[in-house]
Amino acid sequence: MRSKEGNPARAAWLVLAGLVVVMLTIAGCGGGGSDTTGGGSSDEALQKVGKGEGQLNLISWAGYVEPEWTKPFEQKTGCKVSDKEAGTSDEMVELMKTGQYDGVSASGNATARMVAAGTVAPVNTDLVPNYKTVFSDLKDQPYNTFEGVNYGIPHGRGANLLMWNGNDVKPAPDSWDVMFDPKIAAKYKGKISVYDESSYIADAAMYLKFHQPDLGIENPYELNEEQFNAAIELLKEQQANVGEYWSEAAKQISAFAGGDVTVGTTWQYQYFALKEEGAPVEASPASQGFLPKEGATGWSDTWMIAKDAKHPNCMYEWMNWIISPKANAQVAEYFGEAPAQELACKETANPSFCAEYHAEEPDFWKRVYYWETPLADCGNGEANCMDYNDWVKAWTSIKG
Amino acid sequence: MGHRLAGLFQGRRRLQIGALLAGPIGWLVIGYLGSLALLLVAAFWSVDPLSGLTVKSFTLENFEALWNEPVYRTIVWRTIRTALLVTLTDAVIAFPIAFYMAKVASRRGKALLVVGILLPLWSSYLVKVYAWRTLLGTHGAINWALEPIGLHGPGYGTTAVWLVFSYLWLPYMILPIYAGLERIPDSLISASEDLGASPFTTFRRVILPLSFPAVVAGSIFTFSLTLGDYITPRLVSNDQFIGNVIFSNIANNQPFAAALAMVPIVVMIAYLLVARKLGAFEHV
Numbered sequence: 001m002r003s004k005e006g007n008p009a010r011a012a013w014l015v016l017a018g019l020v021v022v023m024l025t026i027a028g029c030g031g032g033g034s035d036t037t038g039g040g041s042s043d044e045a046l047q048k049v050g051k052g053e054g055q056l057n058l059i060s061w062a063g064y065v066e067p068e069w070t071k072p073f074e075q076k077t078g079c080k081v082s083d084k085e086a087g088t089s090d091e092m093v094e095l096m097k098t099g100q101y102d103g104v105s106a107s108g109n110a111t112a113r114m115v116a117a118g119t120v121a122p123v124n125t126d127l128v129p130n131y132k133t134v135f136s137d138l139k140d141q142p143y144n145t146f147e148g149v150n151y152g153i154p155h156g157r158g159a160n161l162l163m164w165n166g167n168d169v170k171p172a173p174d175s176w177d178v179m180f181d182p183k184i185a186a187k188y189k190g191k192i193s194v195y196d197e198s199s200y201i202a203d204a205a206m207y208l209k210f211h212q213p214d215l216g217i218e219n220p221y222e223l224n225e226e227q228f229n230a231a232i233e234l235l236k237e238q239q240a241n242v243g244e245y246w247s248e249a250a251k252q253i254s255a256f257a258g259g260d261v262t263v264g265t266t267w268q269y270q271y272f273a274l275k276e277e278g279a280p281v282e283a284s285p286a287s288q289g290f291l292p293k294e295g296a297t298g299w300s301d302t303w304m305i306a307k308d309a310k311h312p313n314c315m316y317e318w319m320n321w322i323i324s325p326k327a328n329a330q331v332a333e334y335f336g337e338a339p340a341q342e343l344a345c346k347e348t349a350n351p352s353f354c355a356e357y358h359a360e361e362p363d364f365w366k367r368v369y370y371w372e373t374p375l376a377d378c379g380n381g382e383a384n385c386m387d388y389n390d391w392v393k394a395w396t397s398i399k400g
Numbered sequence: 401m402g403h404r405l406a407g408l409f410q411g412r413r414r415l416q417i418g419a420l421l422a423g424p425i426g427w428l429v430i431g432y433l434g435s436l437a438l439l440l441v442a443a444f445w446s447v448d449p450l451s452g453l454t455v456k457s458f459t460l461e462n463f464e465a466l467w468n469e470p471v472y473r474t475i476v477w478r479t480i481r482t483a484l485l486v487t488l489t490d491a492v493i494a495f496p497i498a499f500y501m502a503k504v505a506s507r508r509g510k511a512l513l514v515v516g517i518l519l520p521l522w523s524s525y526l527v528k529v530y531a532w533r534t535l536l537g538t539h540g541a542i543n544w545a546l547e548p549i550g551l552h553g554p555g556y557g558t559t560a561v562w563l564v565f566s567y568l569w570l571p572y573m574i575l576p577i578y579a580g581l582e583r584i585p586d587s588l589i590s591a592s593e594d595l596g597a598s599p600f601t602t603f604r605r606v607i608l609p610l611s612f613p614a615v616v617a618g619s620i621f622t623f624s625l626t627l628g629d630y631i632t633p634r635l636v637s638n639d640q641f642i643g644n645v646i647f648s649n650i651a652n653n654q655p656f657a658a659a660l661a662m663v664p665i666v667v668m669i670a671y672l673l674v675a676r677k678l679g680a681f682e683h684v
Contacts, residue, residue, distance in 0.1 A: 090651030113652075117453055198648075244556065245638050254530075258537040260556070389447070389653055396648065397471040399640050 045124035046312055052079045053311040056318055059084050059095050059104040061301070063269070063335040064155070069327040077321075079314035088197070088247070089371070096120065102309040103318065105155055107299045108143030109199055109371035113388070115146050120304040122149045127316050130323045133342045137362045142379070143372050144302045152302035153319040156328070158337035158357070159291060159298040159368045160195075160203075161266045163274075163283040168262040172282060175293045178263050180207045180234060185241045193252055193264025194238070196245035198388075198395035199371055202297050203265065204231040204238075206369055210294040220297070221372040222379055228386045228394070235398045245399065249273070256281060268336035285358070295367030332357070440665075443658035454654060462659035472645070476663055479641045482558075483626035486565040487573075487619045493566070494573040494618065499607075501574075502581035503589075514578075517571045525568070529635050532564045536636060560636040565626050572621035580614020581607070616680035623671055627664045 056079045058065055065083040074080055084101070086092045089110040096104055096119040106114060114120045125131045131153060138144075138154035145151065162176060169178065169188070177184045179192055194200060205220035208230055217227050243261040246252035249270050255261045256270070257279050266283065274281045285291050303322060305315045321327055323340055329347035332339035338359035339345065345354035358364035378385040386394075409416050443462055446455050466472050501513045520528065533556075535541050542553035554560055584607060592602040630643025642664055649657040675681070 088651075094651050116448075242638065247634070251533075251635060254533060254537070258534070258539050260538045389656075392648060392652060393465075393469070396475075396640065396645055397469065399638060400471060400474060 045122040046127060046316060047124065049127050049316045050313045052077045052314045052317055054078055054080060054314070056081050056103075056311050056314040057084070057101045058082070058318070059086050059092055059101050061086065061105055061107075061335075064105050064301075064322075064331060066331070066334060068334070069322075069330045073318065073321045073327070077314065077317045079311065079317060081318075089199075093117070093119075096306065099306070099308055101306055102311045102315040103303055103305050105301050106152070106304050107301050107371050108141075109373050111143050111151065111302055111304065112146070112373040112375065114304060115151055119307055120151060121307040121309070123152055123305055123319070125150050125153070128153055128320045128323070130320050130325075130341060134323060134340050135342055135359070135362075137365060138300060138340050141300065141370075143300065143370060152304040153323055154340040155301040155303055155322060156332050156335070156337040156340050157298060157300040157365070157368070157370065158268060159285055159296040161268065161271055161283040161286050162263075162292050162296070163193075163256070163266040163271055163281055163286075164263040165256065165259075166280045166282045172284075172288065173263075173292070174284070174288075174290075176203070176207050179241075179265070180204065180238060182237055185238065188263050189241045190243045191260075191262040192238070192242050193255060193261040193266070194242050194245050195265050196247040196399075198391040199297070200265070201228075201231050201235065201391055201394065202369065202371070204234045206297060207294050208234065219372075219379070220369050221374050222385050223374070224378070224384050225386065228390070232394050232398060239398055239400070253277075272336055289356075291364070291367055295369060298368040298370050300370040329353075332359075439658055440662065441658075442655045443662055445655045447653045447655050462656045465656065466659055466663075472660075475640050475645060476642060478639060479627060479643075479664075480667060482561060482565065482641070483623045485562055486569065486626045487622045489562070489566045490570050490573040490622045491577075491615055491619060494570060494577050495615070498574050498577035498581055501578050502584075503586070517574050521571055526631070528568060529564060529632050532560070532567070533635055536560050536563075557637050558639055561633050561639055564632050564636055565622075565629070568632070569622040569625050572625065573615075573618040576618035576621075577611060577614045580611045580617070584610050613679040613682050616675045616678045620672070620675055620680065624668055627667065 058081065060083055062085045065081060065085075070081050070083075084095065086095060089107050092104055092106055092110050093113050095101065096114055097117065099119070104110075104114070104120075106120075111120075134154050138157065140150070141154075144154065162173065162178075164173065164178070166172075168191075178188065179185055179194070185192060195203075201223075202220040205217055205223055205227065208215055208227070209217040209220060212230070215227050215230055217223065223231065244251070244255050246255070246264075249267070252261075252264070252266060253270050253273050256264075256274055257277055268286065271281060271283045271286050282288070285296070303319045305312065305319070309315050322331065325341055325343035325347045328339045328341040329344040329349075332344060333348055333350065333353055336357075338357040339348075339354070342360075345359055348354060350356075354360055374386060374388050374391050376383050376385055376387040409419070442454060444458050444460070446457070446459050446461060447453070448455055497513070497517075501510050505513060536553060536556060537543075538555070540553070546553055554563070588606055588610075589602060592606045593599075597605065628643055630641055630647055633639045633641045634644060642660060646657045646660045649660065
């Protein structure tokens with residue numbers, strides 16, 4: 001039944017050869033050139049907010065753009081909001097490169113990369129009246145201000161949680177020992193749940209900063225080779241005790257609910273979801289009111305405007321709206337994070353919300369290490385730190 | 401105008417075929433192979449560490465990194481090993497089912513079996529993997545069923561990956577074997593019996609050689625699908641497959657991800673060459 005029109009294998013070889021020729025041609029043409037454009041330091045921020053363009057395209061974390069506070073915004077400004085939810089910081093960086101969006105709610109491990117890639121523009125904070133009453137310890141931070149230029153409006157912040165099953169882990173831990181100390185963690189062998197992303201290396205660095213001060217770790221995102229290797233060693237030791245690495249919230253929820261894991265690092269979202277299901281989980285700081293003694297990694301998110309935003313006026317309106325007292329209180333309560341707006345604390349449905357989330361306690365946040373992008377430039381003028389690609393590769397080798 | 405156009409094609413067979421195929425072949429070459437080529441070219445480029453933008457100058461550093469880091473060899477080998485194991489498992493399970501369908505079952509039974517095999521393909525892949533996740537969990541159905549006899553299920557891990565893959569790709573193995581067995585005339589089997597061959601000899605000397613190309617054809621599906629998957633390992637184990645590493649690198653280091661993507665392509669080409677030697681393409 002072989003086809004009489006020649007040999008299919010020969011045809012396959014011809015296609016393959018064609019592919020190679022095309023590839024070599026493209027590689028040759030691209031040779032020598034470099035596409036990298038420098039940062040956006042010379043860009044001008046908007047000087048005056050004009051009339052809205054009637055449309056606004058956003059990238060956000062799930063729960064940041066919800067009808068409750070988006071509908072009133074649309075009615076007030078006439079800017080119709082279309083939102084794309086992203087699951088990870090990497091995804092946000094990729095989506096912003098498409099140039100189809102006006103703005104993004106970026107975490108600190110994405111902001112520097114977006115500024116360097118030139119996909120975002122400086123923000124003129126004078127055009128955002130509500131910015132005046134944003135908590136001052138959120139302003140001019142290394143993850144939202146670059147070379148003295150503001151690149152965004154703070155949205156809210158939170159700490160990553162240490163969560164455990166109250167029936168299996170007693171007494172309630174007050175330290176990340178339960179996950180990192182080889183002796184203590186061995187008690188929960190195969191029952192430990194770890195966030196599956198290279199940024200988790202910072203959790204190990206934070207633990208070492210507290211327990212091995214002679215390593216000299218200042219910032220868990222700025223690690224020289226020696227400090228970095230110590231963190232990797234710790235994570236490789238931990239690997240033997242890990243039950244599951246999670247990156248989808250749903251996966252971790254099912255593991256805790258099904259009893260497959262009993263202790264792990266998590267977000268407010270999973271903790272709420274498990275509480276709602278009636279799972280016997282507890283978490284620090286969520287249910288304990290205090291951080292583990294080493295502190296915690298966390299996030300502080302920033303609304304940034306795209307460099308070539310098609311609807312810049314609407315984006316400025318949005319940045320002002322999302323940190324207005326009422327809207328910022330709504331989004332903070334919905335998501336389970338501390339609001340960025342001081343005045344939001346008077347607007348929350350739960351009157352003690354800000355107290356529960358330590359929104360007004362700068363000392364609490366001093367021990368929360370917000371996600372940052374690891375850069376070769378250590379911030380001390382030296383360029384001997386491990387960069388993001390080193391982190392990604394090391395993470396692959398930890399899991400093996 | 402229409403007449404003139406028709407006149408142009410009149411009697412010119414090559415032109416007719418050319419016009420007919422221009423669309424699909426153009427799509428294949430430009431849309432499909434072109435984008436693939438573009439992706440793979442990136443394997444010879446590098447990335448600016450901060451901005452994640454591609455630097456378009458020729459370098460082999462991605463392949464050197466791939467070669468020098470033992471962890472990638474471990475991952476590649478794990479992926480290939482699992483793909484082979486899943487293929488073997490599916491072949492062993494699928495053959496008797498396909499044989500029963502093709503040679504033993506009544507018309508009605510055959511129809512029922514075909515529907516039964518195709519039915520799982522109607523539900524979402526993710527739903528099936530999450531279902532297995534629930535089954536394999538500590539308090540899942542498998543442990544519940546095994547507990548009374550003092551046994552434990554495999555839990556999450558390498559065994560779970562093997563189980564789930566074998567389940568997911570089984571229909572892709574059964575259908576080609578079924579089609580292959582259907583084509584063997586019953587008279588050949590009768591002739592073998594008439595000449596005094598035992599059922600086992602008939603199977604070994606007649607049925608197996610004639611249906612082997614179909615098994616190889618089915619194995620191309622099970623092998624390549626396992627080779628490229630990254631969601632199943634992620635959901636039922638901590639194992640990293642080639643796809644997982646590509647996924648974790650694609651956002652910030654596309655060139656390295658592209659270099660990694662070369663590995664399954666090379667493996668697949670080798671596999672197809674072996675499959676061709678074994679005659680998988682003779683009867684399709």
